[in-house]
Amino acid sequence: MSRIQTRKELEQKEVLLRAEGISKGFPGVWEHLILDEIDFDVRAGEVHTLLGENGAGKTVLANILSGFYSSTGGKIIINGEEVKLQSPQDGLEHGVGMIHQEVMLAKPYTVAENVALGTDDSDLSNPVSRVEREITELSKEYGLDVDPTAKVEDLSAGGQQRAEILKVLYHRPQVLILDEPTSLLTPLEAEQLFKVLRGMADDGFGVVFITHKMDEVMEVSDRVTVLKLGKTMGEKMITETDEEELTEMMLDEKIPIHLERKEFEDREVALSLENVHVTGPRGNVQVNGVSLDIKEGEILGIAGVSGNGQSEIIEAITGLRDIDEGSLIVQGEEVTDVPPRKIQDKGLAHMPEKRREIGVVEEMPVGENMVLRNYRHPPFSHYKVLDKEAITEHSERIIEEFNVICPDIWKSETRILSGGNIQRMILGRESWEQPPIIIASHPTHGLDRRAVSNTWELFMDLRDAGSAILLVSEDLDEVLSLSDRIAVMLDGEIVGVVDADSADKNEIGMMMTGA
Amino acid sequence: MITQIYAKLKPVINSVLAGLVGLAGGAIIMALWGYPPIAAYNALFSAVAGSMYGFGSTLAQATPLILTGLTFAIGVRGGLFNIGAEGQMFMGAIAAVAVSTVAMPVGIHIVVSILAGMLAGALWSMPASALKISRGIHEVISTIMLNWIALYLGMYLVVDWLGDPQRAEKSISAASTARLPGMLSGTSLTFALIAAVIFALLIYFVVWKTTLGFEIRVVGKNPGAANYAGINENFSINSTFILGGMAAGLAGALQIIGHPPTFAIYADFSTVRNLGFDGIGVALIGRNHPIGVIFAAIFFAGLNVGARTMQITAGVPLEMVRVIQGVIIIALAAPELMNLWSRLTPGLKNWISEVKGS
Numbered sequence: 045m046s047r048i049q050t051r052k053e054l055e056q057k058e059v060l061l062r063a064e065g066i067s068k069g070f071p072g073v074w075e076h077l078i079l080d081e082i083d084f085d086v087r088a089g090e091v092h093t094l095l096g097e098n099g100a101g102k103t104v105l106a107n108i109l110s111g112f113y114s115s116t117g118g119k120i121i122i123n124g125e126e127v128k129l130q131s132p133q134d135g136l137e138h139g140v141g142m143i144h145q146e147v148m149l150a151k152p153y154t155v156a157e158n159v160a161l162g163t164d165d166s167d168l169s170n171p172v173s174r175v176e177r178e179i180t181e182l183s184k185e186y187g188l189d190v191d192p193t194a195k196v197e198d199l200s201a202g203g204q205q206r207a208e209i210l211k212v213l214y215h216r217p218q219v220l221i222l223d224e225p226t227s228l229l230t231p232l233e234a235e236q237l238f239k240v241l242r243g244m245a246d247d248g249f250g251v252v253f254i255t256h257k258m259d260e261v262m263e264v265s266d267r268v269t270v271l272k273l274g275k276t277m278g279e280k281m282i283t284e285t286d287e288e289e290l291t292e293m294m295l296d297e298k299i300p301i302h303l304e305r306k307e308f309e310d311r312e313v314a315l316s317l318e319n320v321h322v323t324g325p326r327g328n329v330q331v332n333g334v335s336l337d338i339k340e341g342e343i344l345g346i347a348g349v350s351g352n353g354q355s356e357i358i359e360a361i362t363g364l365r366d367i368d369e370g371s372l373i374v375q376g377e378e379v380t381d382v383p384p385r386k387i388q389d390k391g392l393a394h395m396p397e398k399r400r401e402i403g404v405v406e407e408m409p410v411g412e413n414m415v416l417r418n419y420r421h422p423p424f425s426h427y428k429v430l431d432k433e434a435i436t437e438h439s440e441r442i443i444e445e446f447n448v449i450c451p452d453i454w455k456s457e458t459r460i461l462s463g464g465n466i467q468r469m470i471l472g473r474e475s476w477e478q479p480p481i482i483i484a485s486h487p488t489h490g491l492d493r494r495a496v497s498n499t500w501e502l503f504m505d506l507r508d509a510g511s512a513i514l515l516v517s518e519d520l521d522e523v524l525s526l527s528d529r530i531a532v533m534l535d536g537e538i539v540g541v542v543d544a545d546s547a548d549k550n551e552i553g554m555m556m557t558g559a
Numbered sequence: 560m561i562t563q564i565y566a567k568l569k570p571v572i573n574s575v576l577a578g579l580v581g582l583a584g585g586a587i588i589m590a591l592w593g594y595p596p597i598a599a600y601n602a603l604f605s606a607v608a609g610s611m612y613g614f615g616s617t618l619a620q621a622t623p624l625i626l627t628g629l630t631f632a633i634g635v636r637g638g639l640f641n642i643g644a645e646g647q648m649f650m651g652a653i654a655a656v657a658v659s660t661v662a663m664p665v666g667i668h669i670v671v672s673i674l675a676g677m678l679a680g681a682l683w684s685m686p687a688s689a690l691k692i693s694r695g696i697h698e699v700i701s702t703i704m705l706n707w708i709a710l711y712l713g714m715y716l717v718v719d720w721l722g723d724p725q726r727a728e729k730s731i732s733a734a735s736t737a738r739l740p741g742m743l744s745g746t747s748l749t750f751a752l753i754a755a756v757i758f759a760l761l762i763y764f765v766v767w768k769t770t771l772g773f774e775i776r777v778v779g780k781n782p783g784a785a786n787y788a789g790i791n792e793n794f795s796i797n798s799t800f801i802l803g804g805m806a807a808g809l810a811g812a813l814q815i816i817g818h819p820p821t822f823a824i825y826a827d828f829s830t831v832r833n834l835g836f837d838g839i840g841v842a843l844i845g846r847n848h849p850i851g852v853i854f855a856a857i858f859f860a861g862l863n864v865g866a867r868t869m870q871i872t873a874g875v876p877l878e879m880v881r882v883i884q885g886v887i888i889i890a891l892a893a894p895e896l897m898n899l900w901s902r903l904t905p906g907l908k909n910w911i912s913e914v915k916g917s
Binding site for chain 1: 768769773776777780781783786787788790
């Protein structure tokens with residue numbers, strides 16, 4: 045793997061795509077432009093990373109470069125000629141292909157059928173056979189292991205992404221843009237992807253890689269451009285910069301994550317599970333006899349490899365799933381098998397894992413989503429009539445305090461908010477007014493560093509003020525830093541509970557995998 | 560500022576543009592078959608807006624369509640494809656006639672007739688709701704079947720129980736104490752229109768300003784989020800059916816007590832038939848919004864009123880007028896139809912595959 049070491053070396057490479065003064069905005073609605081006169085270029089043989097926090101405009105820029113969105117200003121020059129890209133097809137014809145963060149494939153169809161969908165050169169008699177042959181060749185050439193006859197829905201997240209890359213490669217692009225491609229991958233799959241990307245750069249492709257993770261930047265790129273709130277903060281050769289400098293450019297201020305916690309005092313048990321069993325739809329045991337006590341002013345972290353019953357236990361506690369055996373006790377009262385509303389009304393807040401899916405109603409305005417779980421209580425409604433003023437006021441306070449970027453409380457559908465904004469919105473909504481019990485599932489997944497540190501501080505404050513918090517996270521560092529006690533889950537059972545003070549990361553890791 | 564105004568007006572502009580496209584499409588069809596498009600449209604517009612009689616008839620015909628349009632619209636808001644307005648409306652009409660067999664003072668008789676109609680409509684929607692909640696049966700199937708049951712049950716009741724002893728082809732007429740007064744002399748327009756508009760505004764209030772409406776909308780958009788929010792999905796489905804049934808039942812009742820000169824149901828249901836199905840088109844044109852539905856119903860009724868004049872004045876055969884109406888309605892309904900299709904087909908597909916699987 046040969047990285048480009050110096051700027052001189054870079055300047056010898058051919059410019060494949062140049063963007064000059066790209067702007068995107070909705071004047072009068074947003075307080076700042078989504079993109080403000082961005083200059084950006086990609087040269088043959090390099091991996092050029094776009095780095096920035098959530099909402100910095102990385103994805104919007106990528107969509108403009110590949111023809112998905114139009115820009116409000118600026119121009120795009122490909123191979124020395126100014127072009128106006130009207131559509132993704134147009135982008136591909138000009139040699140620019142984009143791989144989106146969320147897979148854009150028709151799931152019930154095979155990989156080859158998906159690729160054939162975007163082309164018009166398939167044979168009438170046996171349309172996909174030629175495509176299949178070509179995919180097999182391409183996948184060999186670039187080390188992208190995908191079976192062209194497999195249905196997309198049967199592939200792993202990594203496999204789906206490889207299929208998506210092949211779909212773009214089929215059009216023989218010069219420039220390949222990947223939007224946060226590692227967010228759905230396991231570390232091993234990410235490692236493989238980086239190898240593929242470096243290989244493609246060596247073959248003369250221009251690769252644009254989008255991320256907000258610093259270690260990935262250092263691992264894969266030749267050059268990095270940092271975006272912040274729609275503006276370019278600078279462009280650096282990776283050899284002439286380091287993580288610290290880039291972080292500083294990205295965040296503009298250094299944020300150390302160190303947490304202070306009050307001494308844990310032994311208080312009342314707020315939430316208690318006794319021998320809880322949950323069975324899945326096919327009769328498979330998902331939670332197998334779990335007993336846990338969580339006290340006021342305590343954070344209990346559940347560590348475990350995902351899919352070992354963590355989601356199910358949370359659904360059981362919040363009433364979204366039936367408990368087959370055992371009992372659930374909230375603040376001294378048995379609430380096994382009561383409707384979710386009853387449990388919720390006992391002061392149980394829930395930050396769900398599936399934020400966009402169930403945490404908000406995407407097609408409803410931000411204001412209504414701010415009271416999704418407490419619309420039925422005063423001051424948000426009186427005698428069953430909603431109080432719009434009170435809801436507006438409440439929304440404004442959450443937006444202010446949690447830095448939610450939202451153009452308008454009532455006119456914006458929640459769907460237009462970025463993932464990080466939706467998460468901050470849910471954090472604000474669910475932690476408002478100090479709920480006695482908080483169930484948090486992957487609360488910082490996908491957030492940037494500043495938001496992570498804010499969230500951790502929020503959890504500490506809630507704990508210190510007496511909330512009982514159940515934290516499920518795949519991020520072991522998060523569980524270790526926040527928890528008072530850590531329960532390790534494996535195959536639907538709690539295989540051990542350790543005090544955070546005496547916890548050892550390796551030991552917990554071994555327990556998680558059953559080693 | 561301009562963009563904000565545009566955003567607000569966008570649905571209205573879209574609808575107007577779609578209407579123009581529809582009219583242009585209709586004009587092309589007429590021209591192809593050798594009928595004069597301009598004369599025909601001229602006849603259409605003058606029929607509706609050229610005289611008090613035409614205007615009054617249009618509003619009178621719009622009245623039941625506002626209500627059956629609401630049935631479908633509120634169903635969509637609550638995530639349902641409720642096409643049962645037809646049967647629920649029949650039941651409302653029958654209930655209103657039945658109430659006229661009892662003697663009551665003037666004002667009270669009207670109120671009782673209206674309430675009876677709404678109650679009958681709501682009750683007739685309940686089997687579909689119960690089947691959906693308890694057995695997961697899709698409402699498209701159950702409401703279609705209930706429509707047919709309502710029609711034949713209705714025919715039986717009209718002929719054998721509520722039949723006019725002197726005239727076999729119709730039911731007895733609404734008692735004079737139950738009839739709504741006319742609004743525009745010389746036309747069939749009565750205060751039924753006001754009742755329909757008030758009901759539409761009421762539905763608007765319930766759906767957008769109350770906690771019940773909030774729950775209905777959350778369930779309609781995202782049942783998973785509703786469950787997470789502690790909303791009782793079944794209660795919400797029931798409420799959606801009941802509100803829709805009340806609207807359709809009221810449509811039926813108003814077609815009896817507010818529909819001169821007969822104030823009765825014919826044994827073949829000719830005066831009420833298809834009003835429920837037309838409501839689906841009205842709701843789609845009105846973007847499933849109560850206020851939009853009011854205007855859409857007037858537009859829809861205008862096309863009906865103008866049809867006859869188009870035939871007489873411009874010589875366009877009635878069948879051709881129906882084709883043109885279809886083109887215009889499809890153009891107007893297309894945007895909402897696309898939304899609806901993508902939103903509701905997965906549910907139906909799941910249901911079909913479940914049925915096949917079991």
